[in-house]
Structures are given as C-alpha cells and as structure tokens.
Amino acid sequence: QVQLVESGGGLVQAGGSLRLSCAASGRAFSIYGMGWFRQAPGKEREFVAAILWTGGTTSYAHSVQGRFTISRDNARNTVYLQMNSLKPEDTAVYYCAAQRSSLVARNSRQYDYWGQGTQVTVSS
Numbered sequence: 868q869v870q871l872v873e874s875g876g877g878l879v880q881a882g883g884s885l886r887l888s889c890a891a892s893g894r895a896f897s898i899y900g901m902g903w904f905r906q907a908p909g910k911e912r913e914f915v916a917a918i919l920w921t922g923g924t925t926s927y928a929h930s931v932q933g934r935f936t937i938s939r940d941n942a943r944n945t946v947y948l949q950m951n952s953l954k955p956e957d958t959a960v961y962y963c964a965a966q967r968s969s970l971v972a973r974n975s976r977q978y979d980y981w982g983q984g985t986q987v988t989v990s991s
Contacts, residue, residue, distance in 0.1 A: 869893045869980040873963045876985030879953055887948040889963030889982055898965045901946040903937065904975055905959035914973045916948060926971045953989045960984040
C-alpha cells in the first residue's frame with residue numbers, strides 16, 4: 868500500500884501563488900508516476916498535471932499550462948505543484964495521486980492511490 872498526504876492548500880487572492888506538496892509513504896518504490904487532479908463543486912474531477920519519477924517527464928492540462936509547474940524530489944518521495952497567477956476558476960479541492968505505469972497518465976482511472984485532498988480557494 869501507498870499513502871499520500873497533501874499539504875499547502877489555502878486561500879489566496881487572484882494573481883497570487885500557492886505550492887502544494889504530496890508526500891508518499893509505504894510501498895513508494897512501486898510508484899512510477901504522480902499526478903494532481905482537482906474537483907470543483909458540482910463538477911467532475913479533472914486532470915491538472917502529472918510527472919514520472921524517472922526522467923521527470925511532465926504533462927499539463929491546457930487550462931494550467933504556463934501557470935502551474937509540477938516537480939518531484941525523489942529523495943523525499945514528494946511531488947510539488949507550484950501554482951502561479953491563480954484565477955478564481957482554479958478554486959477546487961486538489962488531489963494527489965500515484966500510479967504504477969511507466970507512462971505519464973492523464974486519466975484518473977489510471978491511478979492506483981489517492982490522497983485526501985486539500986482545498987484551494989482563489990478570491991477575486
């Protein structure tokens with residue numbers, strides 16, 4: 868089993884920045900990639916960004932491209948999501964996820980483990 872714990876959410880004004888962290892523990896060696904998803908009230912969960920532990924290949928949703936950056940610290944089994952130029956429409960619960968495929972994954976069904984989520988609220 869793998870446990871994921873997110874942190875770093877909060878309230879920020881439009882145009883501001885936040886950095887989310889997700890620490891993996893347990894059988895973290897079985898993970899090949901990590902991703903961030905978000906879910907706003909009344910909407911489906913959507914892909915935000917993903918990264919592979921080895922090589923650092925990344926993928927981003929079009930809506931966050933150029934504003935968000937996903938990165939990882941292999942030694943700490945931690946993945947980060949740096950969010951800049953935040954907009955009110957970025958408001959959502961952000962979830963960290965882990966998957967055991969060696970390919971970057973953008974579909975939530977490809978992920979095996981999920982964190983509890985952290986709230987991000989962007990005020991206008």
